[in-house]
Amino acid sequence: MASPRQALQGKESSATHLARELEELNRIGIALAETRDIEQLLPLILRKAREIAGADAGSLYLVEQDRSALTGPRRSGDQRQARCLRLRLMQNDSVGVCFAEHTLPLRENSIAGYCALRGEVIELADAYQLPAGLPYPFNSMFDEQSGYRTRSLVALPMKNGKGEVLGVLQLINCKRNLRARLLTEADMAKSVQPFPPRSVRLGLSLASQAAVAYENSKLYGELANLFDGFVSAAVKAVEQRDPATSGHSQRVCHMTLALADAVDRVTHGPYADLHFSPAQRNELRYAALLHDFGKVGVREDVLVKAKKLYPLHFARVMDRFDYIRKEAEVRYLRQTLEVILSLPQNRAQGKMDEIDEQGARLFDELERCVELIRKANEPTVLPSAELAALREIARRTYLDPGGVEHPYLTAEEVRFLSIPRGTLDQTERLQIESHVMHSFNFLMQIPWTQELRRIPEIVRAHHEKLNGKGYPAGLTAGEIPVQAKIMTVCDIFDALSASDRPYKRAVPAERALEILQLCAREKEIDRELYRLFVEAKIYQRAAEPA
CATH class of the missing domain: 1.20.140 (Butyryl-CoA Dehydrogenase, subunit A; domain 3)
Incomplete structure (x- = not known):
């Protein structure tokens, strides 16, 4: 019988162990919450689940709509027929994994299907020694193809806050030594054990966190797609009012991003230390697409005026x-x-x-x-x-x-x-120039995320000049965001070279570059950005899709 002191030490050890588990789960939860890209999130989920449970291998399934079932006949109210399981990911520390993403019916005749439909944890000490009467067999196809040997297995439902199963984490071969590789039967016998209750408990907690993170990531992606659709619709709205400039925003966007990439690559000069993160690049993409949206606030007859007299x-x-x-x-x-x-x-x-x-x-x-x-x-x-x-x-x-x-x-x-x-008199030209402030005022009404908050400012400055002679605010070089400086070079080039303006003839690319060079000499545009625009042949991207 343990002494009071030993019992106290045991409780302290258990409490310390629990605190470490909670701390680890918290760290994992933060990592999952910070990862919005589903293609990065899913590998992170499976890797962390394997780490916390000590699993040598694992796979991740997602529950999704079965499009083939949706297009075929389906009994009213039978939701199961409209869903399937998609094997999205496999990981293995001992053998190479080569698999093709595929779907399987969401039924109880598979381990993952049973787990997803019942929302229950499945624990198997040996996948090849299943108790009689189970509705699901073990699919040994991967083992046969790779020479691997699956023994212990646990399937964990990924439940969101509503209790809905969004996917299944399937963890394979719990190892006593996490660094061991399972290459032979002897390795299996020495290193593999059934998943202990602690591993199952931690894995299930992580599966729930993963479900919420996946749902949030999916929602974030859907919102991003929704906003992309709004931006595309906004660009089309401008083009419908001014068909002559159709394609201008997309071309400017494509060249702007290409020039930003060229800036990223420089190793000397004033922009050697300037690099755009994916979020900043996305911000620049939206700004370039929306830079002329304010034209919807300009009188249409002024906007499309091709001759001096209407x-x-x-x-x-x-x-x-x-x-x-x-x-x-x-x-x-x-x-x-x-x-x-x-x-x-x-x-x-x-x-x-x-x-x-x-x-x-x-x-x-x-x-x-x-x-x-x-x-x-x-x-x-x-x-x-x-x-x-x-x-x-x-x-x-x-x-x-x-x-x-x-x-x-x-x-x-x-x-x-x-x-x-x-073709414009001074009053009409001021109306055209007002599109910048129309764009800015419109964009200021949008509750931008922290990552996109500078879009209105970038758009407002795309007609400013380094010498202070631009509009609408007459900003000077140090006051103009570098993103706007990049966009300005591309915007001017497209306005000069595009063959879509009825009130002017397009000039050849060579002549457009000469005019840009003159603008650089007059300190209207950034000389270094002009140099990169020419050296990287960004102007050749104007004909490419955005």
């Missing part, structure tokens, strides 16, 4: 000149008729020739006016002589049917046709 206004000018011509034709015909009726034939012919010459000169002049207006309406810079001729046209007048005098061109029409660059 189509309706240009048609009005053409109708006006058509009226002037027809009115002149009627006037000259009336004059001709008056000559015929009032003068003898020998005198009338000379007068009619004079009227015809006047008409021909006027019609030629009207044709030249129309051609000049058509030319001025294009997004090009007019030579000063033609600009003066345009103003001269505006000084000419005609009479409407009521006898009221009007100019050939209104002051507003002359102002638009005199736009020195592009």
